[in-house]
Amino acid sequence: xxxxxxxxxxxxxxxxxxxxxxxxxxxxxxxxxxxxxxxxxxxxxxxxxxxxxxxxxxxxxxxxxxxxxxxxxxxxxxxxxxxxxxxxxxxxxxxxxxxxxxxxxxxxxxxxxxxxxxxxxxxxxxxxxxxxxxxxxxxxxxxxxxxxxxxxxxxxxxxxxxxxxxxxxxxxxxxxxxxxxxxxxxxxxxxxxxxxxxxxxxxxxxxxxxxxxxxxxxxxxxxxxxxxxxxxxxxxxxxxxxxxxxxxxxxxxxxxxxxxxxxxxxxxxxxxxxxxxxxxxxxxxxxxxxxxxxxxxxxxxxxxxxxxxxxxxxxxxxxxxxxxxxxxxxxxxxxxxxxxxxxxxxxxxxxxxxxxxxxxxxxxxxxxxxxxxxxxxxxxxxxxxxxxxxxxxxxxxxxxxxxxx
Amino acid sequence: xxxxxxxxxxxxxxxxxxxxxxxxxxxxxxxxxxxxxxxxxxxxxxxxxxxxxxxxxxxxxxxxxxxxxxxxxxxxxxxxxxxxxxxxxxxxxxxxxxxxxxxxxxxxxxxxxxxxxxxxxxxxxxxxxxxxxxxxxxxxxxxxxxxxxxxxxxxxxxxxxxxxxxxxxxxxxxx
Numbered sequence: 001x002x003x004x005x006x007x008x009x010x011x012x013x014x015x016x017x018x019x020x021x022x023x024x025x026x027x028x029x030x031x032x033x034x035x036x037x038x039x040x041x042x043x044x045x046x047x048x049x050x051x052x053x054x055x056x057x058x059x060x061x062x063x064x065x066x067x068x069x070x071x072x073x074x075x076x077x078x079x080x081x082x083x084x085x086x087x088x089x090x091x092x093x094x095x096x097x098x099x100x101x102x103x104x105x106x107x108x109x110x111x112x113x114x115x116x117x118x119x120x121x122x123x124x125x126x127x128x129x130x131x132x133x134x135x136x137x138x139x140x141x142x143x144x145x146x147x148x149x150x151x152x153x154x155x156x157x158x159x160x161x162x163x164x165x166x167x168x169x170x171x172x173x174x175x176x177x178x179x180x181x182x183x184x185x186x187x188x189x190x191x192x193x194x195x196x197x198x199x200x201x202x203x204x205x206x207x208x209x210x211x212x213x214x215x216x217x218x219x220x221x222x223x224x225x226x227x228x229x230x231x232x233x234x235x236x237x238x239x240x241x242x243x244x245x246x247x248x249x250x251x252x253x254x255x256x257x258x259x260x261x262x263x264x265x266x267x268x269x270x271x272x273x274x275x276x277x278x279x280x281x282x283x284x285x286x287x288x289x290x291x292x293x294x295x296x297x298x299x300x301x302x303x304x305x306x307x308x309x310x311x312x313x314x315x316x317x318x319x320x321x322x323x324x325x326x327x328x329x330x331x332x333x334x335x336x337x338x339x340x341x342x343x344x345x346x347x348x349x350x351x352x353x354x355x356x357x358x359x360x361x362x363x364x365x366x367x368x369x370x371x372x373x374x375x376x377x378x379x380x381x382x383x384x385x386x387x388x389x390x391x392x393x394x395x396x397x398x399x400x401x402x403x404x405x
Numbered sequence: 406x407x408x409x410x411x412x413x414x415x416x417x418x419x420x421x422x423x424x425x426x427x428x429x430x431x432x433x434x435x436x437x438x439x440x441x442x443x444x445x446x447x448x449x450x451x452x453x454x455x456x457x458x459x460x461x462x463x464x465x466x467x468x469x470x471x472x473x474x475x476x477x478x479x480x481x482x483x484x485x486x487x488x489x490x491x492x493x494x495x496x497x498x499x500x501x502x503x504x505x506x507x508x509x510x511x512x513x514x515x516x517x518x519x520x521x522x523x524x525x526x527x528x529x530x531x532x533x534x535x536x537x538x539x540x541x542x543x544x545x546x547x548x549x550x551x552x553x554x555x556x557x558x559x560x561x562x563x564x565x566x567x568x569x570x571x572x573x574x575x576x577x578x579x580x
Contacts, residue, residue: 149491247568248495252488254567255481257574259517262481267473268566270543271422271452271463 008055015048019057022067023075027083032058032065084139084166085132087173093129094177094186100125101193112206119212122193123219129186130223133178137230137238140170144241156253163246171239178231180224187227194220314354323358323391332359332366333386337377352379359389366391409438419446419454422469424544424559425461435461459558460544475526476545479536480563482521486511495564498556505552508533 012019021040025032037058041049052058058065067075100122104115147154147162154162180187194217201213258265322339329335336355340347359366366389373388409415415431425432435442439456446452452463480498487494490511497503509530512521521527526536537554540546545563546554 244493244495248488248493250571251495251564251567252484254570255484257570258477258567259481259485259520262474262478262520265474265570267468267470267477268562269464269468270470270473270476271419271465272467272469273422 003055011048011051011055012057015044015051018044018048019067019071019075020079022058023072023079026067026072031061032067034063034065037065084143084170085136087136087170087177090129090132090136090174090177091186093125093132094184094189097122097125097129097186097193098189101189101196105196108200112209115206115209116212119209119216123212123216126190126193126216126219126223130226133174133227133230136170136174137233140166141233141238144238144245148241148245156249156256159249160246160253163242163249167239167242167246171234171242175231175234175239178227178234180228187224187231190220190224190227194224312348312351314351314357316358319355319358328390328392330390331375332356332389332391333377333384334375337379347379349379349382352384359391364391409434409441415442418544419461419463420450422543423462424557424562426544426557426559427459432461457561459561462559462562472526472539475524475536476540477563477566478520478524479527479540480560481567482515482517482527483508483511484567485517486515498560498564502549502553502555505534505537508537 018040021043022032022037025036025040029036037049041047053060056068057071059068100118104118104122107115107118144166147159176182177185178187179185180191182188197213197217197220201210201217204210204213319339323329323335326335326339333356336352336358337347340351340355344351358364368387368389374385375388377384377386411431411434415425415435418425418431425435427433435454435456439454443454446454446463450463450465452465455462455464484494484498487497512527512533515521526532526539537546537548541548541554543559544557545559546556548554
């Protein structure tokens with residue numbers, strides 16, 4: 001690269017808007033298509049494509065472009081816009097750190113220059129590891145808070161899926177990496193290295209190496225503290241927050257499903273209250289309510305109704321006697337009508353029928369003509385058609401065995 | 406024959422369809438005698454006693470289905486509206502006090518207004534006020550003033566129901 005560092009940095013500063021837009025495109029699409037590059041550049045005053053290539057900010061990939069990793073990481077860092085990394089990516093540090101540590105330990109008395117270089121590399125790897133963990137935690141927190149606020153207005157079911165994926169794919173594995181009690185974790189390996197460097201920073205014949213061990217030891221104290229803090233953020237803040245998003249999303253999804261048609265779904269069973277229970281608190285009130293219905297504040301008097309006319313009782317004996325005195329009776333029903341009219345001003349049908357019962361007495365014999373004859377008798381508004389019945393003197397038993405008193 | 410402490414109160418409350426809450430002395434008595442009470446209510450009334458860490462209550466075959474449905478609609482609508490308003494609905498229901506004015510605002514401006522108007526117990530402010538009193542009698546809420554209330558831990562009974570809907574639907578999809 002022929003350009004001066006200051007020239008490149010000045011270029012980045014002057015054309016930051018173009019670079020930020022390219023960064024955003026690559027973050028979303030994974031690559032910058034040729035046409036997109038032209039569109040972005042065209043929006044700005046000068047054509048910066050030659051410089052982007054010359055300063056090795058962009059590198060061609062087939063017919064498209066991508067921002068070189070070193071610049072990408074710089075912009076990512078400046079913008080604090082990290083995408084969460086899968087813990088598998090972080091886990092690779094376990095291999096590199098463990099391998100360097102193994103070589104340092106096995107060749108502790110070997111070439112001092114190589115030892116110094118390995119100690120230096122180990123410090124770089126540890127720093128890289130920590131920075132990646134920190135970035136991942138921060139980006140997970142940021143994503144989670146966005147999900148919580150639902151900035152992108154995503155569906156509840158999608159929220160459940162995302163929250164579940166972050167828990168299962170990111171947070172739990174990352175927590176394992178940071179779990180110092182787990183023998184295979186990176187944190188556990190760092191603790192082991194810390195113990196090792198503590199021993200050699202105090203007791204090693206080469207002063208330069210001793211100083212390096214000392215630096216490594218204090219770096220590890222700092223890193224272990226920071227890792228513990230990250231682990232706490234994960235377990236105390238991030239995990240509960242994501243769990244809550246997941247739980248809330250499940251509940252809301254359930255409610256929204258229910259509200260689609262609450263009348264067709266079964267509701268949870270609730271005990272049906274009995275109106276009156278022997279044990280009920282309301283028994284007193286229920287009882288008093290019933291009694292209050294019967295409680296009258298004013299006295300009520302009932303007056304006995306006076307009958308307008310006395311109840312008429314048929315005196316069979318009297319009329320049998322009367323019938324006997326009038327024998328022979330040629331037309332029984334006419335006689336009944338006539339007799340009643342003599343006794344009462346007004347003849348009710350009830351009295352007429354009572355008197356006619358004399359003709360149905362088993363002890364008398366009635367005589368009908370050879371040919372049935374009928375009479376019409378008028379009683380008040382009623383006209384009765386009655387047969388002509390004759391009752392003779394000889395046939396009437398005057399003193400019936402069952403006398404009526 | 407000896408009965409546990411507060412026996413009469415326990416029977417009264419549970420038979421009235423109340424949720425018994427962990428902060429009540431009766432709840433502890435039921436918890437201490439869970440087996441006995443389970444048998445007692447089964448043998449005496451054919452009711453099932455359910456005891457969780459959040460509440461105790463009775464279940465019968467004969468259910469107050471309409472009330473249960475309306476409570477579900479009420480909590481569902483409130484949760485939905487709180488979330489739409491950017492609030493943590495679960496936290497609010499668990500820990501916060503509600504004013505009737507707030508409830509009225511959510512219900513009168515809800516996009517589920519058709520559902521609300523068609524429901525006798527939730528259709529207007531008066532109906533909702535009565536409904537809140539019903540929830541209070543059942544110990545699902547606790548009134549903290551004339552127009553204020555908090556949800557009790559019994560609300561979890563209904564929240565669990567919402568969770569079960571999703572579980573049930575997911576299980577159906579997997580089949």
